[in-house]
Amino acid sequence: MADLSGSVVLVVGATGGLGSLLSQQLEAAGAIVLRSGRTMATLAADLRDDSAAATLIEAAAAVHGRLDGLVIAAGVVAFGPASEVSDATLRELFDVNTLAPVRLVRAATPHLAAAAQSGGAPFVVTLSGVVAESPTAGLAAYSASKAALAAFTQAASRELRRASIRIIDARPGHTETALSTHPLEGTAPAFSAGLAPEAVAARIVRAIIDGEKDLPSGAFSGAS
Template sequence: MSSSTSVPITSTRPVWLVTGASSGLGLEVAIEAAKLATVVAIGRDHHGLELAANAGCRTVELDLRASAEHVSSVIADIIKTAGRVDVLVNAAGYILEGAVEETSDAELEDIFHTNVFAPIRLARAVLPHMRRTGAGVIFNVAGIGGFSGSPNAGAYCSSKAALATFTEALQRETGPLGIRVCLVQLGHFRTAFLKAGHRLHTALRIVDYDPVLDPLRKAFNGLDGHQPGDPGKAARALVHIASSDADSIPTLLALGSDVVPAELSAHEAKRQAFLAHDTWTNSMGFDA
């Protein structure tokens, strides 16, 4: 952990914890939120954290794939120093490309540690404080990939689907306690998400899958740098919403014009698949 949080925070401004603050949406949110809050920017890339620090954020260098004990200890130290935590933004995440058969256990564990286990651990770490105060906001950033299982990105899609389902359960558990949890479904934004270092590939490559996966690899290449979403606008929207009255914070927030069509398309495909075999579906009860 860096030493930039070692000095007690005495400001009365709200305190934000933002993960994934080395790049992408996390960095944009940290910079935007620093205009009105004390921001603790969390990331594993010190170069990216320098940008957050230059914007006035306090920084913590942390690999979210570390043990649950270590992550919890770091967050406990932050809360002790800050004295409070008002908003947690779980924006860290990356994509792993490859067929399901090509994906190793270690690669699968790594992406789930970052995209699923870390947000859950961080939420658990801040919830005792939020429960004591009867207030707080948690944003979990999932995304368009979690709506259905895409070839070449099964690990990523399933991790984002898992995070979305956990978030929905958390909403129903914490809402009555005064804690707001928002599931952010993010579309395609022009960040470094599809660039080397963020877009990883399975070590194993099985050539039999190339005819299936090559078109998708080319599509990812073509999308990089041409995503329709402006991450600065997404950050400003999220910060504005977080600063609103608690009752107006949504449980589900779609950021990007491509999100709703993608979700509706995935839903309709499943509905049609169900209806195609509804004779079986509706004939499973006991006979009279």
């Protein structure tokens, strides 16, 4: 069990539907939550920028002199045939969904390792989603960006456990947030009813507290 009371947690993508709920629920569990998003007055970050991740992590760690947790809830989506996706869309999908999380984890590792050495239970949460398990037609490029993230977290978790840093990759199915209503490209298909974002966020926070190390799509079967 992990006690979140007083833990300093950075939520990246905290202005999004799921990120905002994760922030609220982490605070309810006792964490000190630092919020980051493109439009926020403090800890704002454009994750398409190569240097944004390192700058953001250092700024977050400086607020309270430490960092105990990192939740990466930022992401972008695009729809359409694989043969028609534009270079600009490909670039942004991988910049935000893959490269930014890799850079955030890289930059956060020294701070999280220090938290572990001080007796804490540091963690990282990534959200690759069900498409990392089951790449989806009409979402080929998006699926690829998320599958790459899942591969990174799977390998990185084996490395970082030596420093007592836990990575949880969450792979919920389609969740009823507004992400699909503002894609980089294309139009969302008619999805069936998705998971309740409040329940998805609650499941992730429970995994953090309970010491879980992975959240496959099946772990969200009751999040409706």
